[in-house]
Amino acid sequence: MSKCEQCIVREFSSLKALTKDELLKISDCKTSHIIKKGEVIFEEGENVNGIYCIKDGICKLTKLSANGKDHIVKLVTKGELLGQRSMISEEPVNLSAVALEDMQVCFIPKTEVMGFFDKNNQFSMNVMKSICGDLRDADDHMVNLAQKTVKERLAEVLLYLHDTFGKNEDNSLKVQLSRDELASMIGTATESCIRLLSDFKKLELIELSGKKIVLKDISKLKKISRTV
Amino acid sequence: MSKCEQCIVREFSSLKALTKDELLKISDCKTSHIIKKGEVIFEEGENVNGIYCIKDGICKLTKLSANGKDHIVKLVTKGELLGQRSMISEEPVNLSAVALEDMQVCFIPKTEVMGFFDKNNQFSMNVMKSICGDLRDADDHMVNLAQKTVKERLAEVLLYLHDTFGKNEDNSLKVQLSRDELASMIGTATESCIRLLSDFKKLELIELSGKKIVLKDISKLKKISRTV
């Protein structure tokens, strides 16, 4: 079992406030997991008795809507934690987590984490801040969904993927989502999403080859998204 | 200046975890304010150096969208706190707060509150839980905006207003929102909102007289909203 003390991604999460002693305690009780692309880490409604620390990979957090479609609420990547909200609320998780690529995650039991809350103020402050950041993002997201057109939202999501997760050597977006997944981030029908991608391609804003998407005219995309 | 110790609404917020001593300290440094209907408590982008505790009244939290329209993110009422998120994030507030009716609020400076975070674990846990609840609500809200029709969302908001804020003796909803405000909760054009209200009236699901709205057929509204 690998040592948390030597784990680099820890530095990017709330866990960075933990002392060496605390990290050793985690090392002892954590469990490491390999999650294959498409596999579920946890499902909406489940009781997850702890948090997951993402060592590598990206996953989507989805929520089932009344019409049976999944909506992607958020993408989470290495260095971030999963399940903090439901642990604190003492509720089942309200979102499902599904791997978008092969992942390495570590599970830390609730009992351990809750102990740190009491003893390590910096740690609980970090967790609070990260949840507060999520809340701000959620507010922004809400207003976008309420007020922007599908086209604007598609442009915005493409830019978000570009800025947050970067691109491969061939300039294509690193995170590869299916059209269906893209649509469910934007909150639209798959066909509408595909159509708009085709439009963007015709306007030479993007390039499409298979699942790969290359952003060709970022400033025009920004204009369309009204993100500036 | 009134004593926090004797204030009843405190019992409904995270502040209920505070000790008598802590409450006395707050009584000394807090400032009480009367806010008239329509007045602004704080505005998006402002630095609010503390939190507001709502003693009486209701306000809306709004966010300006890219097209210049306000979107109502949340309604907040007596017993609840305002400004916790931005205080913890150490950021300007991301939402504006505007009174929907005459309000009484108390302002507690940041320095004071932050002190409690360190010393009173139950208090910080309460704040965390309340923010976590907001985050869960925001997720739900997002998925609704993304996947439900305007009609469904209108029905849902009417039921929400009914269930959360209750009704007057004449059965009309206690919170009176303008059509414009209703539309900006739902995320639609004012005209669309008005039209759908007229439809609901024709279907005898609601009754309209001026700004007053009476829910006549709650179970049908529930079916429409797909809330069940």
Next chain:
DNA sequence: ACATTTATATGACAAATATCATTTTTTTAA
């Protein structure tokens, strides 16, 4: 009490988006 402003309501139409059907392309697995 009346004029003026503001909010609500409705019609006509345009634009955006969803749905269903079908074809083409890509992926998967035997």
Next chain:
DNA sequence: TTAAAAAAATGATATTTGTCATATAAATGT
């Protein structure tokens, strides 16, 4: 490697929603 399945793409069309114009009702200030 090829057949079957899944995903992507596109057309045709229906539905939803927004916009603009205008009318009516309600609220406000003088």
